[in-house]
Amino acid sequence: MFTDVTIPRIHRDRTISKTKTVIEKNIRAVQKIAFLLGENAAETEAILNSIIETNSTGHEAARGRR
Secondary structure, eight states, X not given: OOOOTHHHHHHHHHHHHHXXXXXXXXXXXXXXXXXXXXXXXXXXXXHHHHHXXXXXXXXXXXXXXX
């Protein structure tokens, strides 16, 4: 009787392949999340700076009139 010694290797190769696929998918998901967070942070910063600038300019003009 013969024993197929390739079975453990096939299982190992499949496990490695599936693991690499999971890692790649997770990296892509993290990259998408990081992109969205960066985009949102930049937009938020621009809006807040605009609010600060608008209010600072108005506040300084009101001070000058006193």
